[in-house]
Amino acid sequence: MTSFVRNQWYVAAFGREVGRELFARTVCGEPILLWRTESGAVTAMSDRCVHRRFPLSQEPSRIVGDQVVCGYHGFTYGADGVCVSVPGQKRVPRTARLTSYPVVEQDSFVWVWIGERELADEKLVPRAPWLDHPGYTTVSGMEPLAARYDLLVDNLLDLSHETYLHGGYIGTPEVAETPITTEVDEAAGVVRVSRRMDDAACPPFYANSTGIEGRITRWQDIEYHAPCLYLLHSRVAPVGSRPPEPDGTDPDGFHMEVVYAITPETEHSTHDFWAVARDFAPDDQAVTDFVHDNNRTVVLQDVVALDVLEKAISAERDGYQELSINIDTGGLAARRILKRLAEEGARATAGSTSAGAEARGSA
Amino acid sequence: MTSFVRNQWYVAAFGREVGRELFARTVCGEPILLWRTESGAVTAMSDRCVHRRFPLSQEPSRIVGDQVVCGYHGFTYGADGVCVSVPGQKRVPRTARLTSYPVVEQDSFVWVWIGERELADEKLVPRAPWLDHPGYTTVSGMEPLAARYDLLVDNLLDLSHETYLHGGYIGTPEVAETPITTEVDEAAGVVRVSRRMDDAACPPFYANSTGIEGRITRWQDIEYHAPCLYLLHSRVAPVGSRPPEPDGTDPDGFHMEVVYAITPETEHSTHDFWAVARDFAPDDQAVTDFVHDNNRTVVLQDVVALDVLEKAISAERDGYQELSINIDTGGLAARRILKRLAEEGARATAGSTSAGAEARGSA
């Protein structure tokens, strides 16, 4: 099992979850407070008051203008995390500041940087542009997963499980039967897994959303950007229809961009953000509702299975045995990349000044 | 506290619990999948798919003919635990096989062997023949116990507790007052504890089932076959009636064979299988119902007390103090035997090839 991969961007929330109420989410074991300033900018800081570690997200803590007031003793912080007021004295200790987190709001997600602040590069936030693109209609949600995030990475990189775990929803026999091709860009930390089915049954998820009645050509092109972002470019079209044009246009294809943000909460729990953006029937609310409900059902099938698996694995002795086969090529590549990134992140953090190393003391 | 005693037969289930549905039970910390083949034979194998450790008892895993299909990725196993099919490829890895457990179905119980397969000897399964003998009428059940199995062994080997914990059911003052005789067969791992009451009050359990109205002669003859099987040969008869004949016939006695199978689930939980077989009023359903309900009530009194005791002991420092007296002679002998058997089992296992020692790897 890999431990947390530091010095990376992670999705902390959908933008719609963060407003003028204090909102807490734990990312890679770090409790983070999220809120919007009066100008609408998202701000992220440690969810623990510097005084006695009271969670700032806990009532009666509150937002006053562009400041947060701790509900226990009234320590007050600006949007940059700097303490501006303490009870019973005029002088505010110089070291009274919360860790603040670099934030990028993009593609409907709120991304935060977990790691050394000076290494954060906003240009490196991975993209999922369909999610707020006018040419796509998107449904999305977040399901709490009581399992280590590695299990969700494994799950999503090997879609042969659709045939068994999601039979009757998105799985048909052809998914498990069709071999995959895997490409790994070790330097970029990207794993690509493709499965092209030329003549497959159309599962209910696609039949009901696209209206296709017969058999289909079905392409699954996965791009996993370790550690957090997973993209599944899904194309279905009736058997015999035209392939995409060389310029990328594809009048016969139905496209779904299935996006997961896989954000570790603790060592044994994960925020499972999911979204499906489609380029067809954009204004058909019945299709939108169907895609939302059916995809959420599929996500919850994974959640139930992975929660069970987490319990099973947690009860095993260390060094328990797995047996991997061809379908696992992508997942094993992902594990390898995550292991390397975790090691690099740990080294980078060990090399900088440790932010939490100050001793207790009065000021 | 003893740890698990390996290289022993344990009761995993009543035969009636196992059928054509996947059924899981953990024995000595090992998750076991139990099901019947089309021929009706009980088969037992590891409840963890070799691929990613998914529990095979978990939906949507299923039985198809004489095979089990994993509900996660479709790995398929025969009744011998050997994998016969995997997704996405024709070749099945040679090492893809589940641990399978030797099974004996006997005396209404499904026994499994926990330990080194080559040491399993079906002739050594201990017997409780009354439970499916036509001359006896039997009631039985299983109650989950949130306590280490040692506490149930202690409990059953010292029946003086009947007077206090089961007063008004099976206990009367004479049980606690009457001295016991204890015999220990160290080599066979059998402890015998006998208490003969010549003139005792008849508790409601016996009064209502036998119809005896006055005082009774009451014999309790315990045989504990470590680690799993406990037999209580119980004889009651009106005071003054004839003792058993030299040939074993006993026209004046009422006999109950009270059987417990004490199967550790985890270090701190136990499957408490119980059964009562009687040789009188065989077809009287009212007596059958009474014996079932009353005995289950008594078992649940033990469960409540031992669950409390487990919590109390778990919260103690190591090396907490007990004080033993004459009534504990049988229980102390049982502890001694269990300790020796645990050590022997651990040595035997260390001496064989460790089944779980293969490294992870793709095939």
Added chain:
Amino acid sequence: MTSFVRNQWYVAAFGREVGRELFARTVCGEPILLWRTESGAVTAMSDRCVHRRFPLSQEPSRIVGDQVVCGYHGFTYGADGVCVSVPGQKRVPRTARLTSYPVVEQDSFVWVWIGERELADEKLVPRAPWLDHPGYTTVSGMEPLAARYDLLVDNLLDLSHETYLHGGYIGTPEVAETPITTEVDEAAGVVRVSRRMDDAACPPFYANSTGIEGRITRWQDIEYHAPCLYLLHSRVAPVGSRPPEPDGTDPDGFHMEVVYAITPETEHSTHDFWAVARDFAPDDQAVTDFVHDNNRTVVLQDVVALDVLEKAISAERDGYQELSINIDTGGLAARRILKRLAEEGARATAGSTSAGAEARGSA
């Protein structure tokens, strides 16, 4: 975090909680059985039978006259903890005795001595005489706190939190704004923190109980007798009224004696005993009800906050950072004293014969 402070008196219960029913409470990790003899005296002994550690407070254990009978095997103990009867034999083992605890019932509390028996000095039980004094009307209760006791000590020694956590009940801006004076008697283990507000808003708790309508003079004089007893001498009076006379009489002042007994249950839970004694409107039941309900609400606000804080701190790495300011002077002094007392208690215990060191054995 300090560990338990041994060789100290602790409040185990209100006197009204203990009667002729078996009553259990854990103090500093020690399970204690409390009951009254036929003469009405409170007796305290270990809540674990010497035989097999069964909790004596657990049904069907029971009081018979001035003896307690274990509900498991009938070991019977006198009020001094000495075993007087065991099942199956006449001889009672010499070592069969429960640890009994020195008890003092005083000021409505049942105090027990946790530590070496020979060091217990009844004259050193700290006093809160108002609680059963005819000149005062008292309300009281106990709230279970799922937090280490240190957090409650911190909380009570720094009342600036009233402004934030208890705003609208007992807090006004002046509490957090007004500097404190702190006196520490290291030898006696007493911390005194005073805050004198000459002209402050009158919070609802005092307005509704005293009937004062305008602004008030408000004095908060804390005396913390480590480790267990906390006294807050609270005086309010209309602004401009007379101060107390040199002889201590104070006709214009309204006095509340707010008492907390802070009794560790386990390392991470605490019995939060609270009481409020007032010297005004002694027979006004509406005032009594209001003070009870309003103070309980305030206590529960602390409980909610400290339970949250305990979870937050428990999830932190060791050596997490706090930042202390002037308001924390009293709390830091208390921590220092508790640390010293814990060390002294551990040394004293190490120096005496360890009561729990006897080996298992039959007798």
